[in-house]
Amino acid sequence: MKILVQKFGGTSLSTAEARAHVIEHIREAIDQGLAPVVVVSAMGRKGEPYATDTLLGWISQNGDRLPARERDMLLGCGELISAATLCSLLQAEGIPATAFTGAQAGIKTNNDYGNAQIISISPERVIEALQQGLVVIVAGFQGAAASGDLTTLGRGGSDTSATALGAALKAEMVDIFTDVSGILTADPRIVEDAKALEVVSYAEICNMAHLGAKVIHPRAVEVAMHAGIPVRVRSTFSRDPGTLVTHPDLVRAAGTVHDRFVTGIAHAAGISQIRVAAPEGMFDLQLRVFKAMAEERISVDFINVNPLGVTYTVFDSEAKRAIEALQELGLSPVVTGGCAKVSIIGGGMNGVPGIMAMIVEALTDQDIHILQSADSNTTIWALVEGQDMVQAVRALHRKFKLNK
DSSP states (O other), X not given: OOEEEEEEOGGGTSSHHHHHHHHHHHHHHHHTTOEEEEEEOOSSSTTSTTOHHHHHHHHHHTTSOOOHHHHHHHHTHXXXXXXXXHHHHHHHTTOOEEEEOTTTTTXXXXXXXXXXXXXXXXXXXXXXXXXXXXXXXXXXXXXXXXXXXXXEOOTTHHHHHXXXXXXXXXXXXXXXXXXSSSOBSSOTTTOTTOOBOSEEEHXXXXXXXXXXXXXXXXXXXXXXXXXXXXXXXXXXXXXXXXXXXXXXXXXXXXXXXXXXXXXXXXXXXXXXXXXXXXXXXXXXXXXXXXXXHHHTTOOOEEEEEETTEEEEEEEHHHHHHHHHHHHHTTOOOEEEEEEEEEEEEOTXXXXXXXXXXXXXXXXXXXXXXXXXXXXXXXXXXXXXXXXXXXXXXXXXXXXXXTTO
């Protein structure tokens, strides 16, 4: 069998018209001689009856005291409804199908309710159903702990379900269907001429996902990368091939991106920069600062350490707690809130001179001040004032000609 895993998100299942497109993609896979395993999310988004955020709202309206284990029981219902609904529709179209919960599909997790990690997958029931000629529909976002209790995998969990099943089944490909035509060079709500990418590396899309792009969850990409399974990000509402995510060597072999230094621009708002100067004689400032953040369970980013002090960022929502923790140490932090991180991502940047100069030039031309910067092999980050974020993304997109 040549197995194709197809994952359909909430907007792909929210209306009868959307579900008709889903059925056509499944039928197309069968016509190509593939055995589809279909992973589904809960239907719709917040406000729609079965969406995960709607179920969370239901808890808050009804006591708001549901324990984590029982909360997962409720949150898993959205995907079960999607799986049963799609199974019925496929049967009505003459396509034999069966539906499984995450546990029935063999997804075993730890017992970290609400953010469970997949430990292993035993897909024997899935394989048996495929051998019987059935389309297998699996409720995404969920598995089962050793106790048998239902667990949920956290945000992006259905993407992770899909790539993990793809790895366990040795699938030919994992298709992630969304409401966009693939992975774009920037957020189209900000950059009108953002272009869909034909092919990107695992590392590039993983960085884009971590740094603000919402098309696919980074944990799902990491699973696919370790298993060596290609992933396509496609639109449910078209037949476009979308964006292929694969190994860097295959990206280069595609021939379309040989001279592409920068792949895309990502952004994230709601960030506070914290600067702490080292008081005279305090040689363990760095230890005190970051130990305090760890004790408060505050995630830190954009870290710069030097003999004169430390500079780092936290989310705006955690800035007050961070400041209070530092003041308790007798420190006087200087805080700049409402900042944004703009990320320039590209597997071809490493070792290429002049990239940083182009970034600085693009932002300086727009009178945008860089508050802080950092880099890795595939990414350069720039911290800017929040009011400059949109203009910074547009300027960098133009500078690197990503619309070409």
